[in-house]
Amino acid sequence: MAGTLAGRVALVTGASSGIGEGAALALAAAGATVAVAARRADRLDDLVKRIQAAGGKALALPGDVVDEAFARNIVEQTVNAFGRLDILVNSAGIIQAGGVENANTDEWRRVLEVNLLATLYTCTAAIGPMRAQGGGDIINISSTAGRRAAAPFGPYSTSKFGLTGMTEGMRQEVGKYGIRVCIVEPGATSTEVADSISDPNYRKAMQAHVSKDGAMKPEDVADAIVFVLSLPRRANVSQLLIRPTIDVAPM
Structure with missing residues (x-):
């Protein structure tokens, strides 16, 4: 498949829905070979x-x-299958509501494991292969x-x-080492991420927030990712804040 990312190999986590799924489709459409990881x-x-x-x-x-061995292994499997790893997109993520005073520490721990530690695991595994081949993108x-x-979404x-x-x-x-690193910070985007919130009131509120008129679609964020990857190697977009054009009020 021809495209701006032809010849590159990508690994996308959280690829079974939402931004991860959109990123995988966009990367493939741009010519990249894509390994996709998720629980489903x-x-x-x-x-x-x-x-x-x-x-x-x-x-x-x-x-x-969240399983460190699995997270590291998917990097190895991608390299073994396709000979290299040029792009790592860490999109696996969950939301839970809660504050500090009466914290549900099990929920806090799970959010931190998925949103932060799992990303650490894949990044740690990816740097070596990317360094050996002379560069890459995370x-x-x-x-x-x-x-x-x-405050209502402290763990997140x-x-x-x-x-x-x-x-x-x-x-x-x-x-x-020639490795570019970018953090993408989307505003309200229509995904399923709110569905797993345990508190029914906050779940309903967040579902309404991400699906209201003016919210972005996963493919909007995916297109922004492809843009970042398509820039000359000398240019590293280190932070990308992307919000709906119509102001979608925060929770």
């Missing part, structure tokens, strides 16, 4: 079939990136919640603030 194997299989039907090449890697999907804390904001710090530190660390 049936959705990954369907995604691979769609990419292949459009003339692309893809590989499904089902599993949970893109971590965050949120406007990583810039502005929201905390994980995204942490992701911002980790990503910027990594950019400074690996730029000398």
